[in-house]
């Protein structure tokens with residue numbers, strides 16, 4: 074098997090995207106495990122993770138690396154967050170905010186085996202809830218199926234270092250199902266002017282419909 078590094082901590086193995094497993098022998102969902110030269114890798118499918126889909130789409134800059142501190146908004150059951158946990162490694166941190174108690178139950182089980190993941194049950198609007206827990210972050214990853222997506226990112230930008238990056242997944246159908254997605258994306262991005270500068274953006278089709286993946290840099 075040939076392991077080709079794409080970004081620090083992100084690999085292509087026989088054409089499949091993968092991260093190095095932080096907890097050897099353990100799967101998080103139904104991903105494949107590959108063993109190469111004493112290391113273990115977990116396949117990272119673009120159909121299950123929008124960050125993986127973004128890499129497949131030719132994402133230019135990957136601003137999460139070993140030791141990074143990441144605020145993850147909308148962690149759900151931890152699929153993508155677990156790959157971020159692989160990438161940041163033991164010296165990094167992934168603060169996982171999730172509003173659904175049902176998803177949180179599964180997420181907690183993953184966090185129990187991954188010491189760099191911290192589960193936070195709550196609404197990502199309510200930054201005061203976790204301002205005493207989350208420190209200054211190198212990156213924010215936001216994938217929330219909520220109506221006020223730009224407002225959530227705006228509030229949480231207080232945790233991001235100047236020059237730090239935010240991965241902002243915009244789901245137009247959660248905002249306004251009656252509007253053309255491109256119109257919704259434009260309005261959401263315009264709300265972040267003065268706080269962020271747009272670095273890159275692209276649609277996630279065919280992996281996810283009506284989603285925009287935007288990479289922003291904090292001014």
Ligand SMILES: C[S@@+](CC[C@H](N)C(=O)[O-])C[C@H]1O[C@@H](n2cnc3c(N)ncnc32)[C@H](O)[C@@H]1O
Pocket residue numbers: 121122123146147148149150151152153154170171172173176195196197198216217218219
């Ligand atoms: C599309 S899912 C996230 C999938 C996840 N990012 C992944 O790739 O594994 C969106 C999540 O956002 C959560 N969510 C919606 N509104 C939220 C809010 N206001 N605060 C925190 N989480 C929220 C939902 O409960 C859901 O789990």
